[in-house]
Amino acid sequence: MSERVRRVLPHLVLLVITVLLYWEATQIDTSAAGEGHRIGPDFWPKAVLVIMGVLCAYEIVKRLVVKTTFTAPGLTGDLTRNPADAEARDATAADAPPAADVVVPAPPEQRWRLVAGIVLIGAFALGVDWLGFFVATALFLTTFMLIGGLRRPWLATLIGVAGSFVLIVIFMRVAYISLPLGAGPFRELSLALLRLLGVS
């Protein structure tokens, strides 16, 4: 994939989503608004989608067809740099691509960690109902710490299990928040833990 196509990819994806959502917006039931000239429930989302579509199309045309580096930064764009470095910045400003176009890729060794982190977060969301909060959290904490670069598995496991226990105490004993207990043996384990803590 060429660099230029890669740079327009986010706007291209957003444009496709915009078109699909606009089609979905045409399916909104507008009968409640009546037959007159009153605007219906589809007006607001359609208006937003039109603006979003135009903006995405503008960025795609600008980057692929006109090939200009023009980007209007927000009013605080310049303020986030040390004024003492302003001279050096001005000297390179004309040649440098706009900050909005610079996408810094994740370092290669971090990519698998990132993917693993995303998968783990998804697995936690899906698995907490079945595993219960205690087991799911202990597993999540341990694995996430290892993915994040903690090099001692035993320490990670200890923190994971102890941390999950402390969180159970804080949320269910102190803050009285009802958390998933799990299913089957995991439910039994959660109930035993709660009995131990005096929460029934």
Add this chain to the structure above:
Amino acid sequence: MEVLTHLLGGVLTVLSPVNFMVLAIGLVLGMLVAVLPGLTLVMGVVLALPFTYKMGVGPALILLTAMYASGTYAGAITSILFRIPGEPMDVPLLWDGYEMTRKGQAARALGWSLAASFIGGIVSAVMMVAMAEPVARIALSFSSPEFFAVLFFGLISVVALSGDSVVNALVSLCLGLLIASVGVDSIYGSERFAFGQPFLLDGIEFLLVMVGAYGIGEVLTRLGTGFASTASAGDGQARFRTALPRWVEIVRMKYTLLRGTLTGVVVGIIPGAGATVSAFVAYGLESQYGANRKNLGTGAPEGIAVAKSAATASVGGALVPLLAMGIPGSGATAIILAAFLLHGIQPGPQVFVTSTGLVYTVFAAVFLSIIGMCILGYFAIKPLCKVLDAPEAIVSAFVVVFCFVGAFAARNSLSDLYVISVFGLIGYLAERFRFPIAPLVLGTILGPLAETNFMTMMVSFDNDWTVLFRRPISAVIMVLALAGLFWPVVRGALRHLRATRMHAERTR
């Protein structure tokens, strides 16, 4: 006089044993989240929200307000001593604060940071008390065009202020507005973007978007760049001591402090622009108009004073639109709004009549938080810096769990866990591809209000949108908003033209 009586009542409420303990916990938590690099102030306040579900509304608001106030200060300590900004708002302190540390003036830098935070915080709190009720009275006379204009101004200002690209910020805002339109619409009761999923019919809570995008999104971003094993950088220069500036020095810097405080209050009032924008805007103004502007960025106390006074002053400013109009002025106040709503109280003009005691409890909590924050900031530098020894992998793992609990506990709904996971990914992708998150979140928060007021206006005024420009208050606000939207574009175009011309001349 009546205001002072109410305020005194608020102070007494906050000083009751339970509330005072909650305030102290809030101050410590706010400082911790501000110091830890993996946690931001908004994330911290979000994570504290589930603990308030079972509290009374008073303690809940005191906790969140204390966290909000103290969270604007503590990041200064690690920025000045170790060059580690706990919060984006502390970045200007790297330019001047850390430079002072390198020159052996760390204690002075910390002293200026503390004094500026105190002055900015207290002055803005006074202005907040003075302004909130009159603003609420004015807001009582507002009709849908004025409310829509104020909301439009808020939405546009976050676009104009944030990010490297106004277009990307606008796209982000549009996404936020679309997320807010999911579910059954409040005027006609029609289904929108529910895709046959029952959990989408209730809409997507802005809290889930915030928790996902700010909390999980930030963790993923940091995971993508690699967690630090430990953030501490004990270089031996830090002596964990604060040398407060003398009164004469403070008087000498009165214009800098005034500029910072006023900027903080004004920017804080603008919906969506909080402490970070305040600090940067104030620093920018100081670099343009300050007496010592030539030395700014090289270790000038003015840089610390203006940025810190503005950041803390934004707290009082941001609470004004929240309490007077029900419109949050920053990410943290959006969470405070959620705490109000969870307890069945809708902030706005009426709240000054129906819940006077509660409003003044919040006001008193701000005053006492600023004082408590300074006391803690003076004495607790060393233990606060020890927090940096916590490896980021451990902190981030717990942050994700807190995010999940916060999302789940609001409605006891497992589908909310899926929703925040998705928004975590969206937050990461937005950060990766340089789409600012603040407009997306603000669009989700203000979207329903903006739409309702727009639709009401169109129904009331026979589909005539020009009413926005025919009523004096809404016309002024709309013109300001449109100017704010187009100014960055015009300025960017002029700069680009100049840069292209210079480049052409150089290559000729």
